[in-house]
Amino acid sequence: xxxxxxxxxxxxxxxxxxxxxxxxxxxxxxxxxxxxxxxxxxxxxxxxxxxxxxxxxxxxxxxxxxxxxxxxxxxxxxxxxxxxxxxxxxxxxxxxxxxxxxxxxxxxxxxxxxxxxxxxxxxxx
Amino acid sequence: xxxxxxxxxxxxxxxxxxxxxxxxxxxxxxxxxxxxxxxxxxxxxxxxxxxxxxxxxxxxxxxxxxxxxxxxxxxxxxxxxxxxxxxxxxxxxxxxxxxxxxxxxxxxxxxxxxxxxxxxxxxxx
DNA sequence: ATCGCTGCAAATCTTTTGCAGTAAG
DNA sequence: CTTACTGCAAAAGATTTGCAGCGAT
Numbered sequence: 001x002x003x004x005x006x007x008x009x010x011x012x013x014x015x016x017x018x019x020x021x022x023x024x025x026x027x028x029x030x031x032x033x034x035x036x037x038x039x040x041x042x043x044x045x046x047x048x049x050x051x052x053x054x055x056x057x058x059x060x061x062x063x064x065x066x067x068x069x070x071x072x073x074x075x076x077x078x079x080x081x082x083x084x085x086x087x088x089x090x091x092x093x094x095x096x097x098x099x100x101x102x103x104x105x106x107x108x109x110x111x112x113x114x115x116x117x118x119x120x121x122x123x124x125x
Numbered sequence: 126x127x128x129x130x131x132x133x134x135x136x137x138x139x140x141x142x143x144x145x146x147x148x149x150x151x152x153x154x155x156x157x158x159x160x161x162x163x164x165x166x167x168x169x170x171x172x173x174x175x176x177x178x179x180x181x182x183x184x185x186x187x188x189x190x191x192x193x194x195x196x197x198x199x200x201x202x203x204x205x206x207x208x209x210x211x212x213x214x215x216x217x218x219x220x221x222x223x224x225x226x227x228x229x230x231x232x233x234x235x236x237x238x239x240x241x242x243x244x245x246x247x248x249x250x
Numbered sequence: 251a252t253c254g255c256t257g258c259a260a261a262t263c264t265t266t267t268g269c270a271g272t273a274a275g
Numbered sequence: 276c277t278t279a280c281t282g283c284a285a286a287a288g289a290t291t292t293g294c295a296g297c298g299a300t
Contacts, residue, residue, distance in 0.1 A: 001254095002253095002254065002255070002299085004254090004255065004256090004298090004299085005298095006255080006256075007255090022289090023289085023290080024288090024289070024290095036256095036257075037256085037257085038256065038257040038258065039257095039289095039290090040256080040257070040258080040259095040290090040291075040292085041255080041256055041257070043289090043290060043291075044255085044256085044291090045255095045256095059241075064289075064290095077235075080236060090228045090231065090232045090235065091228070091231035091232055092224065092227045092228040092230075092231045092232070093228065095224045095227060095228075096221075096224040096225065096227075096228055098224075099217065099220045099221040099223075099224040099225075100221065100224075102217045102220060102221075103215045103216070103217040103218065103220075103221055103242075105217075106215065106216035106217045107215045107216050107217070107242075107244070109244045109245040109246075109250045110202075110215065110242050110243070110244040111205060111243050111244045112242075112243050112244075113240060113241060113242045113243060114239075114240065114241050114243070115238060115239065115240040115241075116184075116238060116239050116240075117228075117232075117235050117237075117238045118235070118236050118237050118238060118239070119232070119234045119235040119236045119237075120234040121234075125234045126279090127274085127278095127279060127280070129273085129274090129279090129280065129281090130273095131280080131281075132280090147264090148264085148265080149263090149264070149265090161281095161282075162281085162282085163281065163282045163283065164264095164265090164282095165265090165266075165267085165281080165282070165283080165284095166280080166281055166282070168264090168265060168266075169266090169280085169281085170280095170281095189264075189265095
């Protein structure tokens with residue numbers, strides 16, 4: 001996997017966003033910067049970069065995948081009112097993280113996991 | 126929401142399956158029993174029935190939603206080798222469930238959550 | 251010169267929708 | 276009779292693919 005100029009730009013732009021865009025939303029963002037980029041390359045590169053662990057793919061939200069430039073461990077909430085998809089630190093998340101670490105430690109066959117909370121975001125509640 | 130003959134049949138068939146089918150996979154299953162059923166009705170009814178809480182929609186797996194006739198609390202694993210989607214009781218799951226209950230209890234804005242583990246299933250490991 | 255990456259357009263796959271007909275009270 | 280449900284076909288939406296050209300060693 002070659003880290004081309006385009007791929008570097010994708011990583012850089014994605015890291016700036018806190019919106020966890022879908023591939024087509026992110027295509028619109030990239031297009032403003034580099035109008036000749038194709039949607040095929042966006043799909044392809046988001047896939048390639050997430051497989052390489054350089055960005056995160058959130059395989060949770062209904063239908064479309066979402067992508068996140070922040071690859072550190074954190075949780076997400078899908079707002080049932082505004083539909084937004086936001087970073088989320090629920091009360092009790094430290095205990096939860098410990099439980100999840102423990103589960104991963106005890107079950108060697110688990111690579112990772114996806115978890116998304118559904119409810120009202122701070123703005124909507 | 127009317128619990129029509131068709132909807133009862135959908136619930137009944139889905140409860141028999143342990144494969145957590147996608148809507149189109151489930152359409153094929155239903156079609157064998159009732160050939161004139163349309164895929165539109167399958168999509169519509171899986172949506173309606175999961176909104177009514179009579180079946181579970183697993184909004185986690187990459188792209189397509191999957192459906193489960195078992196609405197009790199349990200975990201799922203997506204196998205990275207065979208692609209299967211199976212019920213899963215990891216070691217440490219009781220502690221995990223407690224942590225998750227606690228998070229829901231402490232954060233009144235959370236309705237529910239989706240969690241899926243990625244790794245090797247029993248057959249593939 | 252090579253080999254992987256990219257843009258373009260077409261193809262494919264998945265899901266939703268409009269509408270006319272049907273079913274059940 | 277009324278109202279919600281259903282099948283059909285078309286539309287819409289999302290993602291992938293073939294291929295020729297490009298770009299960076």
